[in-house]
Amino acid sequence: SQKIEQNSEALNIQEGKTATLTCNYTNYSPAYLQWYRQDPGRGPVFLLLIRENEKEKRKERLKVTFDTTLKQSLFHITASQPADSATYLCAPGPDKVIFGPGTSLSVIP
Amino acid sequence: NAGVTQTPKFQVLKTGQSMTLQCAQDMNHNSMYWYRQDPGMGLRLIYYSASEGTTDKGEVPNGYNVSRLNKREFSLRLESAAPSQTSVYFCASSGTGSGSNQPQHFGDGTRLSIL
Numbered sequence: 001s002q003k004i005e006q007n008s009e010a011l012n013i014q015e016g017k018t019a020t021l022t023c024n025y026t027n028y029s030p031a032y033l034q035w036y037r038q039d040p041g042r043g044p045v046f047l048l049l050i051r052e053n054e055k056e057k058r059k060e061r062l063k064v065t066f067d068t069t070l071k072q073s074l075f076h077i078t079a080s081q082p083a084d085s086a087t088y089l090c091a092p093g094p095d096k097v098i099f100g101p102g103t104s105l106s107v108i109p
Numbered sequence: 110n111a112g113v114t115q116t117p118k119f120q121v122l123k124t125g126q127s128m129t130l131q132c133a134q135d136m137n138h139n140s141m142y143w144y145r146q147d148p149g150m151g152l153r154l155i156y157y158s159a160s161e162g163t164t165d166k167g168e169v170p171n172g173y174n175v176s177r178l179n180k181r182e183f184s185l186r187l188e189s190a191a192p193s194q195t196s197v198y199f200c201a202s203s204g205t206g207s208g209s210n211q212p213q214h215f216g217d218g219t220r221l222s223i224l
Binding site (some may be wrong): 002004031032034041042043044045046049051089093097098099101102 | 113139144149150151152154199202207212213214215216217218
């Protein structure tokens with residue numbers, strides 16, 4: 001069956017550093033992959049979409065890579081800030097977008 | 110600009126009771142979804158509706174029914190609530206049919222406890 005895995009442990013980093021979150025998938029060949037941010041008590045909010053023919057996508061301090069050979073996407077937040085603390089979800093698609101379990105990121109001042 | 114609105118925000122039920130979770134979107138989206146989110150499990154799709162008048166099962170449909178009342182509204186019904194259905198329920202909508210690359214827009218959830 002299709003499986004999505006993200007960093008199993010919470011990620012704690014110092015303010016100003018780059019945070020790197022991992023999304024791995026198996027038994028699946030997604031045409032694209034979405035990343036969402038979820039704050040406590042709120043619904044997920046869409047951040048970025050990257051297609052299989054795009055190796056890298058950037059939006060302000062965010063960068064996403066998509067390696068279809070490794071079946072992996074990396075999500076980077078550069079110059080991280082305490083306001084970036086949240087849970088980040090990856091969601092490969094199409095064919096009924098499936099969400100990963102999420103990675104909790106804490107940026108320490 | 111409300112986006113996706115879910116009601117109620119919180120609910121406590123007794124085992125065996127029934128209830129309907131309401132969801133409405135004002136973005137003229139065709140597709141709507143119901144998920145449940147449990148600790149360590151991530152978001153799991155219960156049912157989705159690719160367009161008005163159609164509904165399909167997701168990963169965990171047992172114990173639930175849905176109604177796509179019109180383009181704006183998509184409700185989720187628990188006919189006989191069980192403690193295993195204690196969860197946070199999210200409704201979402203997206204711009205085109207299921208499987209498109211349109212991002213999903215989520216409501217802020219209904220926190221449901223079943224005693």
